[in-house]
Structure formats: structure tokens, C-alpha cells
Amino acid sequence: MHIMEGFLPHPWWEIWFAASLPFVAYGVSRIGRMARERRETMPLLAVAGAFIFVLSSLKLPSVTGSCSHPTGTGIGAILFGPWITSVLSTIVLLYQALFLAHGGLSTLGANVFSMGIAGPVVGYLVYRATQRFNLYLAVFLAAALADLATYIVTSLQLALAFPAADGGVLLSLKAFAAVFAITQVPLAVIEGVVSALMFKYILQARSEVLLRLNVVSKMDLVRLQGG
Amino acid sequence: MHRLLDDYAHENGLRGVSPKLKLAIGVFSIIACIASPMPAVPLAVSACLSAALIALARIPWRLYIGLTAIPLSFALLSASVVALISPGEALVSIGALRLSSEGMWLGLLLVSRTIGGTSSLFFMALTTPMTEIFAILRSMGLPESLVELSMLIYRYIFVLLEEAMMVHSAQDMRMGYSSIRSSISSSAMLASVLFIRAWERGERLMVAMDSRCYSGRMPLVESHSVRLDHLAVSVIYILSITALLLAVIRGGSA
Numbered sequence: 001m002h003i004m005e006g007f008l009p010h011p012w013w014e015i016w017f018a019a020s021l022p023f024v025a026y027g028v029s030r031i032g033r034m035a036r037e038r039r040e041t042m043p044l045l046a047v048a049g050a051f052i053f054v055l056s057s058l059k060l061p062s063v064t065g066s067c068s069h070p071t072g073t074g075i076g077a078i079l080f081g082p083w084i085t086s087v088l089s090t091i092v093l094l095y096q097a098l099f100l101a102h103g104g105l106s107t108l109g110a111n112v113f114s115m116g117i118a119g120p121v122v123g124y125l126v127y128r129a130t131q132r133f134n135l136y137l138a139v140f141l142a143a144a145l146a147d148l149a150t151y152i153v154t155s156l157q158l159a160l161a162f163p164a165a166d167g168g169v170l171l172s173l174k175a176f177a178a179v180f181a182i183t184q185v186p187l188a189v190i191e192g193v194v195s196a197l198m199f200k201y202i203l204q205a206r207s208e209v210l211l212r213l214n215v216v217s218k219m220d221l222v223r224l225q226g227g
Numbered sequence: 228m229h230r231l232l233d234d235y236a237h238e239n240g241l242r243g244v245s246p247k248l249k250l251a252i253g254v255f256s257i258i259a260c261i262a263s264p265m266p267a268v269p270l271a272v273s274a275c276l277s278a279a280l281i282a283l284a285r286i287p288w289r290l291y292i293g294l295t296a297i298p299l300s301f302a303l304l305s306a307s308v309v310a311l312i313s314p315g316e317a318l319v320s321i322g323a324l325r326l327s328s329e330g331m332w333l334g335l336l337l338v339s340r341t342i343g344g345t346s347s348l349f350f351m352a353l354t355t356p357m358t359e360i361f362a363i364l365r366s367m368g369l370p371e372s373l374v375e376l377s378m379l380i381y382r383y384i385f386v387l388l389e390e391a392m393m394v395h396s397a398q399d400m401r402m403g404y405s406s407i408r409s410s411i412s413s414s415a416m417l418a419s420v421l422f423i424r425a426w427e428r429g430e431r432l433m434v435a436m437d438s439r440c441y442s443g444r445m446p447l448v449e450s451h452s453v454r455l456d457h458l459a460v461s462v463i464y465i466l467s468i469t470a471l472l473l474a475v476i477r478g479g480s481a
Contacts, residue, residue: 004298006260006344007305007337032372046379047429051422054387091377098352099233101298104344106257158305165314172312179308190411197415206423
């Protein structure tokens with residue numbers, strides 16, 4: 001869900017830039033600190049960013065027959081936390097605009113807010129809240145809800161910029177949400193399933209990576225591999 | 228999907244033009260498109276930049292048309308929503324849907340802005356290699372860690388895309404993606420293999436860069452200087468679009 005170049009009128013594109021800036025600036029300062037303290041984080045963060053880009057340029061099978069793109073930000077938030085994911089998403093969105101013409105420069109602020117901030121924050125909170133019960137369910141919910149959060153925020157951004165005649169923002173929010181629901185809701189479910197399965201494969205193959213990233217605890221691992 | 232625009236950026240007819248100038252033209256065009264209250268300005272921007280891309284930069288026109296189709300489909304969908312919910316006197320109404328003339332104008336304006344903005348984006352993406360953009364970003368004073376991270380990500384996108392394509396072909400040969408169910412499991416497998424390989428590559432990259440005295444700052448080549456004739460053409464373009472923009476704004480308020 002990207003808003004295309006030229007679609008958001010003044011003053012909305014500036015507002016979303018201003019809204020995204022503090023989050024991304026904080027993320028950048030954290031990354032700068034990490035790079036100074038632990039030299040080895042930088043290359044790992046780089047492959048993480050590239051991973052999110054490639055993940056979001058893969059075509060997922062969609063129920064409606066059309067090919068849709070996952071956002072990859074839910075799984076990013078689980079693996080690297082919401083702050084770092086917001087910086088990685090900003091860079092990835094810039095590349096998507098310049099490489100694939102998904103999104104744009106003037107709408108970058110709005111897209112960062114929906115895909116790089118709202119989605120990862122929701123995904124991270126959901127994962128941390130439901131992790132105790134069932135790890136795979138937690139990953140599914142986090143990825144799916146991160147997707148849905150992104151899509152709702154995007155619809156809201158469009159609705160705020162183009163309020164309806166009678167019924168204002170609420171009515172146009174309904175209109176945009178309805179139009180995009182056709183592709184976005186099945187996509188969120190599929191991305192959730194794919195993310196949960198992916199988690200399972202990573203646990204089978206290289207569980208120590210997840211331990212080091214602090215995504216799962218020793219306890220979880222013992223329970224999953226023993227049970 | 229994987230014909231990245233960056234391939235063209237390295238071998239187009241405008242390669243010799245100063246990247247600063249090209250970015251300035253691109254950013255100016257985007258702002259002119261958003262600022263315009265009428266479709267005329269974005270359409271003029273799109274016409275000028277598309278002509279420059281096809282005639283001067285020698286980008287294959289079929290490719291260019293194909294590229295613009297992606298954002299246009301989104302723009303048409305969203306613009307029709309905007310057109311149907313905008314306030315104003317209804318021209319046509321079908322049930323709950325009503326199309327006012329204001330709504331129709333707004334929809335047209337949005338579609339034309341997307342066309343103009345997309346042309347401006349492509350003008351930058353298809354003529355300026357990413358490495359030159361990094362050099363400019365660094366000279367603009369963006370945080371060092373951010374520029375560095377962007378460069379590493381850029382490098383690794385290509386590495387991982389290649390891996391992804393190889394894994395994808397291998398899965399295809401082994402009956403992956405043959406049904407919805409197997410597609411989902413194949414996609415998940417691809418993503419997990421990609422993550423694990425990305426992680427291992429990251430660890431190897433660190434060792435490789437350390438052994439080559441990486442200090443957290445990659446050297447970048449400084450870009451070409453601005454040539455006078457390029458500058459002249461750009462100034463003429465910027466002035467005429469600005470004049471058109473002012474005329475449209477004046478005409479709109481009169």
C-alpha cells in the first residue's frame with residue numbers, strides 16, 4: 001500500500017513528513033550509537049534492510065488472482081524492533097520509489113508513517129503481547145495486523161486529504177477502506193501465514209540467530225523443540 | 228519485475244550531465260506538480276521530461292510506457308474514489324454514487340499530478356546512478372551512519388535478489404508454486420532461506436570489510452561539474468514551468 005507520487009496535496013504531504021521525522025531521527029540516532037558501540041551491527045542491519053526490500057518485491061499468491069506485495073515490516077519489527085525497522089523502511093521506501101516507482105518522494109513521509117512506523121509498532125506490540133501463549137500464532141497475528149494497520153493508516157491519510165461532501169472524513173475513510181479491502185485483507189492473512197511458516201523454518205535451521213536477536217528466549221526454544 | 232531502473236541509469240544518454248542538476252530538475256518538477264491547481268502544469272512537466280527521457284536519455288519508449296502503467300492504475304482507482312465523494316453539484320448520480328463536476332475536476336487533477344510526478348521520479352531514477360545520489364546526500368549533511376547504511380543496503384539488494392531468483396527457479400522445478408497451498412509454503416521457505424543467507428552474508432561481509440580497513444566511511448567518487456549548455460537548458464525549462472504555474476494560479480484566482 002503506497003500512496004503514489006503527486007497524490008497528496010499541500011499541506012498533507014508536509015504534515016506526514018513532520019509526523020515521521022521524529023521517529024526516524026530517533027531510529028537513526030540509535031543506529032549511530034549501535035554502530036559506534038558494536039561494529040558488527042552495521043553489515044547485519046544492511047542485509048536486514050536488503051531483506052525487507054527483497055521480501056516486499058516478491059509477489060505473493062493472492063486469492064483474487066492478482067499478485068500482491070507483502071510489506072515485510074511486521075516480520076522486520078519482530079526481528080529488529082520497531083525503531084530500527086522504521087529507519088530500514090525509510091531507506092527501502094526510497095529505493096522502491098527510485099527503482100520500482102512504487103510510492104514517491106513527496107509522499108515518502110506519508111508512506112513511511114503508514115508502512116515504516118504504524119505497521120512495525122503495531123506488529124511489535126502484538127508480538128510482545130501474545131508471545132507467551134503461542135509463538136507461531138504471535139508471528140501470524142503480528143504480521144497480519146501490521147499489514148492491516150498499514151492499510152488503515154493509508155486509507156486514513158487519503159481520507160484526511162480528501163474529505164467527502166456530506167459525512168466528511170469518516171465517509172471517505174469508509175470509501176477508501178472499502179476499495180482497498182478487496183486486495184489488502186486477503187493479503188494480510190497470507191502475509192501472516194507466510195511469516196509464521198518462515199519463522200518455523202528459521203527455528204528449525206538456525207535458531208541461534210533468533211536467540212541472539214532476542215526474538216525468542218531460551219525457554220521458548222526448549223518448549224518448542226521439546227514439545 | 229527485476230529489471231531495475233538503475234541498470235539504465237548507468238548507460239543512458241544523460242549520464243554526462245551533472246547529477247546535482249538532474250536531481251534539482253526532478254525535485255523542482257515534483258514540487259511544481261503538487262503546487263499546481265490545474266492539470267496543465269503537471270501535464271507540461273510530464274511532456275517535457277518524457278521527451279527528455281526518450282529523445283535525450285534514449286530510454287526505450289515501450290519500457291517507459293510500461294513503467295508508468297503501475298502508478299497510473301493506483302491513481303485511477305483512488306482518483307475515482309475522490310471524484311465520487313467530493314462535494315459539489317451532482318452531475319450524474321447512480322444510486323448512492325454521485326459525480327459532481329468539482330469531483331471530476333479534482334479526480335482529473337490528481338491523475339495528471341500522478342502522471343507529472345511519476346515522470347519526474349523516472350527522470351531522476353533512469354538518468355542518475357544511485358552511487359552519485361549517495362555522494363550528493365552525503366554532501367548535503369545527512370547523518371553519516373544513514374548514508375553508510377543506505378549504501379550497504381543498496382549493495383545487498385542485488386545480492387539477495389539474485390539469491391531469491393535462484394531459489395525461486397529451483398522451487399519452480401520441484402513443483403513449488405503449483406497450487407495456492409504450495410505457493411504459500413514455497414514463499415515461506417524462500418523467505419526463511421533468504422533471511423538465513425542474508426544473516427550469514429552479513430557476518431562474512433563484516434569480516435571482509437574489517438580486513439580491508441573499513442572505518443565506517445566508504446569513499447565515493449565526486450561527481451561531474453555542471454556544463455554551461457546543460458545549465459542553460461535546465462534554466463529555460465525551470466523558468467517556463469514556473470511561468471506556466473504562475474499563470475495558472477493567477478488565472479484560477481481571477
